[in-house]
Amino acid sequence: MLSEREQERYKRQIMSFGQEGQERLKKAHVFIAGAGGLGSPISLYLAVAGVGRITIVDMDVVDQSNLNRQILHFDRDIGRKKTASAEEKLREINPDIMVNAIDVKIDETNAAYLVGGADGIVDAMDNYPIRYLLNDVAIAKEIPLFHGGIRGFYGQATTIIPGKTPCLKCIFPKAPPGEVFPVVGVTPGLIGMVQATEVLKYLLGIGDLLMGRLFIWDGMQAKADEICVKRNPGCEACGGVVKTARNKK
Amino acid sequence: MTVKIRFFARFRELLGTDIVTDVAPGMMFTSLITTVSRKNPAGYAAIFDENGTFHEFVILMKNGKRIEIADAAKTPVEDGDEIAVFPPVAGG
Numbered sequence: 022m023l024s025e026r027e028q029e030r031y032k033r034q035i036m037s038f039g040q041e042g043q044e045r046l047k048k049a050h051v052f053i054a055g056a057g058g059l060g061s062p063i064s065l066y067l068a069v070a071g072v073g074r075i076t077i078v079d080m081d082v083v084d085q086s087n088l089n090r091q092i093l094h095f096d097r098d099i100g101r102k103k104t105a106s107a108e109e110k111l112r113e114i115n116p117d118i119m120v121n122a123i124d125v126k127i128d129e130t131n132a133a134y135l136v137g138g139a140d141g142i143v144d145a146m147d148n149y150p151i152r153y154l155l156n157d158v159a160i161a162k163e164i165p166l167f168h169g170g171i172r173g174f175y176g177q178a179t180t181i182i183p184g185k186t187p188c189l190k191c192i193f194p195k196a197p198p199g200e201v202f203p204v205v206g207v208t209p210g211l212i213g214m215v216q217a218t219e220v221l222k223y224l225l226g227i228g229d230l231l232m233g234r235l236f237i238w239d240g241m242q243a244k245a246d247e248i249c250v251k252r253n254p255g256c257e258a259c260g261g262v263v264k265t266a267r268n269k270k
Numbered sequence: 271m272t273v274k275i276r277f278f279a280r281f282r283e284l285l286g287t288d289i290v291t292d293v294a295p296g297m298m299f300t301s302l303i304t305t306v307s308r309k310n311p312a313g314y315a316a317i318f319d320e321n322g323t324f325h326e327f328v329i330l331m332k333n334g335k336r337i338e339i340a341d342a343a344k345t346p347v348e349d350g351d352e353i354a355v356f357p358p359v360a361g362g
């Protein structure tokens with residue numbers, strides 16, 4: 022049940038998806054991997070939308086050079102743990118939700134445990150090795166992975182529903198080499214909003230998700246593109262999942 | 271015959287995009303992308319390694335269908351093809 026304060030806080034969006042939708046958001050638990058360029062706008066907007074429980078994980082300390090894009094963190098936070106800063110901001114922006122910020126490096130030993138019983142995983146990472154781990158966890162738990170990636174003025178996003186859509190490895194089987202990538206804050210802002218919109222639609226059960234569609238944004242040309250992506254039957258991450266599911270039945 | 275090549279992300283910065291080009295019948299996918307990307311050495315190096323093979327992370331598509339890197343050298347391009355070449359975008 023929504024409190025009177027929540028009714029008032031969410032009034033304008035309840036006009037869009039109703040009381041029942043708002044209650045669904047309140048019951049939801051979303052796992053956000055990363056409190057950086059993508060994780061900042063995603064967590065802020067999911068918090069104000071009233072997603073009841075947000076777990077956000079990051080291992081870094083706020084650096085001055087983060088501040089052009091990581092809007093969860095302020096000048097006064099330089100040197101602080103990103104999780105401490107994130108938890109504080111998210112609690113202040115919406116005291117009616119639960120926020121759990123975990124200061125840890127996601128690896129193969131802890132990824133599944135960290136995600137726990139979350140309803141979905143938001144990929145706000147900056148590298149493919151950890152993205153592949155999140156992809157594995159999403160497949161194993163049969164929960165969606167909301168993928169986003171950015172570089173400079175370019176960005177991409179897609180929604181992975183295990184068993185229904187290609188997984189991240191079907192689309193990108195090999196990681197690009199690591200690099201210090203250029204980034205303008207508006208790009209993770211925009212791609213983060215695509216991801217957060219997908220999360221809300223998924224939780225609410227409304228609209229058409231970016232399933233089997235890779236959304237591509239070119240900020241320089243102000244052009245959005247879409248590339249149709251397909252499952253790879255030989256995919257090392259999800260190739261076996263369908264078989265197992267079929268065998269169970 | 272003509273085909274259209276669309277580069278994305280960093281490849282686009284280096285090579286431009288929506289390149290419409292005339293090709294001879296029987297031209298293979300790899301040779302076409304090699305020819306087009308040679309106009310900028312940095313663009314070529316972003317897509318191909320020193321042996322002239324696609325970097326393993328490069329994604330190739332022909333009319334919305336994936337072409338495996340291993341098959342690109344023996345996949346002919348056809349009139350009207352729309353070819354997409356892009357890297358995974360990694361930042362967050």
Ligand SMILES: [Zn+2]
Nearest residue numbers: 188191256259
């Ligand atoms: Zn897969």
